Amino acid sequence: xxxxxxxxxxxxxxxxxxxxxxxxxxxxxxxxxxxxxxxxxxxxxxxxxxxxxxxxxxxxxxxxxxxxxxxxxxxxxxxxxxxxxxxxxxxxxxxxxxxxxxxxxxxxxxxxxxxxxxxxxxxxxxxxxxxxxxxxxxxxxxxxxxxxxxxxxxxxxxxxxxxxxxxxxxxxxxxxxxxxxxxxxxxxxxxxxxxxxxxxxxxxxxxxxxxxxxxxxxxxxxxxxxxxxxxxxxxxxxxxxxxxxxxxxxxxxxxxxxxxxxxxxxxxxxxxxxxxxxxxxxxxxxxxxxxxxxxxxxxxxxxxxxxxxxxxxxxxxxxxxxxxxxxxxxxxxxxxxxxxxxxxxxxxxxxxxxxxxxxxxxxxxxxxxxxxxxxxxxxxxxxxxxxxxxxxxxxxxxxxxxxxxxxxxxxxxxxxxxxxxxxxxxxxxxxxxxxxxxxxxxxxxxxxxxxxxxxxxxxxxxxxxxx
Amino acid sequence: xxxxxxxxxxxxxxxxxxxxxxxxxxxxxxxxxxxxxxxxxxxxxxxxxxxxxxxxxxxxxxxxxxxxxxxxxxxxxxxxxxxxxxxxxxxxxxxxxxxxxxxxxxxxxxxxxxxxxxxxxxxxxxxxxxxxxxxxxxxxxxxxxxxxxxxxxxxxxxxxxxxxxxxxxxxxxxxxxxxxxxxxxxxxxxx
Numbered sequence: 046x047x048x049x050x051x052x053x054x055x056x057x058x059x060x061x062x063x064x065x066x067x068x069x070x071x072x073x074x075x076x077x078x079x080x081x082x083x084x085x086x087x088x089x090x091x092x093x094x095x096x097x098x099x100x101x102x103x104x105x106x107x108x109x110x111x112x113x114x115x116x117x118x119x120x121x122x123x124x125x126x127x128x129x130x131x132x133x134x135x136x137x138x139x140x141x142x143x144x145x146x147x148x149x150x151x152x153x154x155x156x157x158x159x160x161x162x163x164x165x166x167x168x169x170x171x172x173x174x175x176x177x178x179x180x181x182x183x184x185x186x187x188x189x190x191x192x193x194x195x196x197x198x199x200x201x202x203x204x205x206x207x208x209x210x211x212x213x214x215x216x217x218x219x220x221x222x223x224x225x226x227x228x229x230x231x232x233x234x235x236x237x238x239x240x241x242x243x244x245x246x247x248x249x250x251x252x253x254x255x256x257x258x259x260x261x262x263x264x265x266x267x268x269x270x271x272x273x274x275x276x277x278x279x280x281x282x283x284x285x286x287x288x289x290x291x292x293x294x295x296x297x298x299x300x301x302x303x304x305x306x307x308x309x310x311x312x313x314x315x316x317x318x319x320x321x322x323x324x325x326x327x328x329x330x331x332x333x334x335x336x337x338x339x340x341x342x343x344x345x346x347x348x349x350x351x352x353x354x355x356x357x358x359x360x361x362x363x364x365x366x367x368x369x370x371x372x373x374x375x376x377x378x379x380x381x382x383x384x385x386x387x388x389x390x391x392x393x394x395x396x397x398x399x400x401x402x403x404x405x406x407x408x409x410x411x412x413x414x415x416x417x418x419x420x421x422x423x424x425x426x427x428x429x430x431x432x433x434x435x436x437x438x439x440x441x442x443x444x445x446x447x448x449x450x451x452x453x454x455x456x457x458x459x460x461x462x463x464x465x466x467x468x469x470x471x472x473x474x475x476x477x478x479x480x481x482x483x484x485x486x487x488x489x490x491x492x493x494x495x496x497x498x499x500x501x502x503x504x505x506x507x508x509x510x511x512x
Numbered sequence: 513x514x515x516x517x518x519x520x521x522x523x524x525x526x527x528x529x530x531x532x533x534x535x536x537x538x539x540x541x542x543x544x545x546x547x548x549x550x551x552x553x554x555x556x557x558x559x560x561x562x563x564x565x566x567x568x569x570x571x572x573x574x575x576x577x578x579x580x581x582x583x584x585x586x587x588x589x590x591x592x593x594x595x596x597x598x599x600x601x602x603x604x605x606x607x608x609x610x611x612x613x614x615x616x617x618x619x620x621x622x623x624x625x626x627x628x629x630x631x632x633x634x635x636x637x638x639x640x641x642x643x644x645x646x647x648x649x650x651x652x653x654x655x656x657x658x659x660x661x662x663x664x665x666x667x668x669x670x671x672x673x674x675x676x677x678x679x680x681x682x683x684x685x686x687x688x689x690x691x692x693x694x695x696x697x698x699x700x701x702x703x
Contacts, residue, residue, distance in 0.1 A: 192594050203668055203702050229589050
């Protein structure tokens with residue numbers, strides 16, 4: 046067989062493989078997603094293929110497995126997988142060969158490194174698992190890891206317009222410290238959380254400070270002996286008559302409401318034209334976007350200019366809107382509303398939005414490199430060049446991987462319990478319209494204990510865009 | 513065709529490798545500008561030298577007619593960072609112990625564990641070796657402390673001033689016998 050024929054065959058096979066792989070990450074895991082969204086978690090767990098532990102999406106495999114096992118109550122096994130997800134984040138190094146190849150194919154050729162908030166959520170689930178197993182010292186280790194991750198996040202983004210801090214994670218740290226009676230560190234964590242809710246979260250997500258956080262901040266200031274801060278925060282929150290009461294036992298209840306957004310893709314057409322000096326301009330007038338790339342060789346510039354229009358794919362999130370809007374707990378004659386602490390969906394949108402310029406630049410560089418390669422090949426063999434053009438178009442694809450089993454939003458509340466007795470707690474979930482759904486739980490805590498419970502409701506409304 | 517492949521080759525050559533180097537524990541390495549091991553060491557060194565040189569502490573020991581016994585009490589942290597005070601308190605304890613200027617007695621958390629062990633010994637240990645009740649040394653002084661910080665930021669610049677104060681208080685009279693203070697001011701520029 047001649048070299049040209051061999052190359053043609055190789056391209057054909059390559060094109061076939063890539064065409065098969067053009068589904069989004071969600072579509073590639075339809076069986077898993079079907080079982081998970083229908084609440085059959087054991088079946089969903091079975092649908093997770095073990096071979097993915099060695100794949101370029103291994104972080105998502107570990108994270109999904111850890112989350113599912115946690116919901117199923119197998120906390121030890123869950124933490125084994127979540128630890129793998131954590132260590133993946135710790136040891137992750139850019140593989141520049143894969144990065145390089147991704148510029149000639151698509152970003153799915155690279156290892157999925159995980160979004161910032163996904164790495165924080167790994168440690169959230171891990172800490173909660175330890176607390177449910179009554180291993181507070183191990184939960185504190187996760188707490189310290191969270192602190193390091195939060196510091197890294199602050200250092201990573203220097204712009205105040207980017208999400209540098211996570212209010213919920215600070216709140217969680219406070220809750221963990223408080224459960225171990227370390228009121229001083231709990232106070233610091235709550236105060237940091239308050240700062241983020243009042244500033245970044247209020248501006249970016251229009252969120253208000255959870256009432257529970259206000260109480261916890263005032264309580265821990267009092268229990269640490271920071272009387273000035275105790276008085277100041279009572280005044281600030283208009284809680285003049287509030288008196289901290291240490292319950293004999295209590296429950297911290299987290300409600301995981303709905304499902305996180307799904308990453309999908311969208312394409313933009315760019316007009317390619319020569320720019321000043323040795324540059325080429327990629328322009329989309331309707332979106333007001335112009336990107337300039339240096340292209341040294343005149344032949345390459347001419348070749349690119351002759352292509353005129355090129356379509357580049359970029360990632361985008363599609364929200365899965367909440368079905369249940371509010372919820373509250375009833376226990377021992379009291380009613381406790383569950384308060385929004387983290388809108389994971391909005392955090393995900395924000396994280397992608399703030400690096401969209403980088404995504405555009407990477408996508409266009411990919412397009413430019415693909416086209417320069419195609420043009421060079423056309424000069425030698427028009428047929429092969431055309432074939433490469435087809436393969437390039439077929440492989441053009443955005444990275445649509447994300448942790449899709451995370452909740453849409455996390456709500457929480459703290460309720461006092463009577464120690465050494467059976468406490469009946471009723472959870473009422475209320476949708477925007479129609480009647481609500483009730484669940485009942487029984488807790489029998491020992492004196493001085495803080496119990497932890499997470500409840501996941503996977504119901505979502507239909508998204509505005511199919512994925 | 514040559515240039516794109518050259519890019520890949522270049523990228524492969526510059527692949528990111530992790531490296532680990534062991535350094536002397538007293539090497540000052542500042543990365544983020546937050547509280548770190550160098551700050552803990554500075555605080556411990558200053559507190560140790562101030563306590564050893566304190567005339568009032570020496571006078572107190574002389575008045576007692578024996579080495580005073582110190583117990584570590586509460587170290588309050590009012591900064592915005594989660595700082596483990598044990599990083600410098602343990603160094604101070606070791607210096608006190610080695611210098612022989614005072615006795616160090618266990619904190620309440622560890623005393624509880626000792627008492628539990630002593631209780632169990634009464635039933636299970638050889639009577640000749642059983643630890644006796646009522647022999648604990650009562651502390652004369654309790655070590656307290658407070659950490660505060662003030663931060664000023666503007667754009668990518670940050671100034672933070674940490675103040676760590678430790679003091680020894682006579683448990684019987686409530687009188688403060690010794691003060692030690694260390695200020696650490698940092699100027700951090702990002703980018």
